[in-house]
Amino acid sequence: MGKIIIFHGSEDIREKPAYGLGKKYNDYGQGFYCTQDIELAKEWSCTEGADGYVSEYEIDTDSLNILNLSSGEYNILYWLSLLLKYRRIRISTPVMRRGIQWLEKNYLLDISGYDAIVGYRADDSYFSFARAFVNNEISLEQVSYAMRLGRLGEQFVLKSPKAFYMLHFLSYYRISHSEYYFKRKTRDEEARAAYREQLEKEDINGIYMRDIIRGEVHADETRIQ
Secondary structure (H helix, E strand, C coil), X not given: CCEEEEEEEECCCCCCCCCCCCCCCCECECCEEEECCHHHHHXXXXXXXXXXXXXXXXXXXXXXXXXXXXXXXXXXXXXXXXXXXXXXCCCCCHHHHHHHHHHHHHHCCCCCCCCEEEEECCCHHHHHHHHHHHCCCCCHHHXXXXXXXXXXXXXXXXXXXXXHHCEEEEEEEEECHHHHHHHHHHHHHHHHHHHHHHHCXXXXXXXXXXXXXXXXXXXXXXXXX
16 A cells, blocks of 8 residues: 555544544554545544544554455455444343354454454444344345445555554644535435445345345355355
């Protein structure tokens, strides 16, 4: 990847982000969450009634060990297994519990050796897709389609001291909430609409969590890959 430009959207300017801070229950655990898409960072920076800031950085990735979940090497179940490990989720049914256990056994990656992670960002609306799949409400094909339709953003997450050391602050931009909170809200509404649409459909031939738990579908099958 070489040197790339990444952006962080928040309520204030982050000139010197520090390793070891941040919420533990984010998509990939504790880290500094950025994106290469400045428009997405602008959306993330704004809350209702308050302007935000986008901080701009350059980072040299050549010496970093990066897990790219958006590459063809990984299907959506790798992302789901990490999401369900780090995000808080209320386990409401035995199917959901066994589904999460199955994902952990077959797809959960050890991310401790990576300096950075590239992958989808799961706002609450997108997280509902993951819950619905492990609770046997929608098929694997439906959750994949709904996420693409909902225009998920891709994030670049710094995970190691080395990654933070390679990060260089360039500039910042003040972002108007009147424009970008509306865009953020619109994106969320589109995702929720995609979710509702998928719930109303019946994918008779699709792969459901219950099929996987019963052993009717295996982790190495082509249909899953």
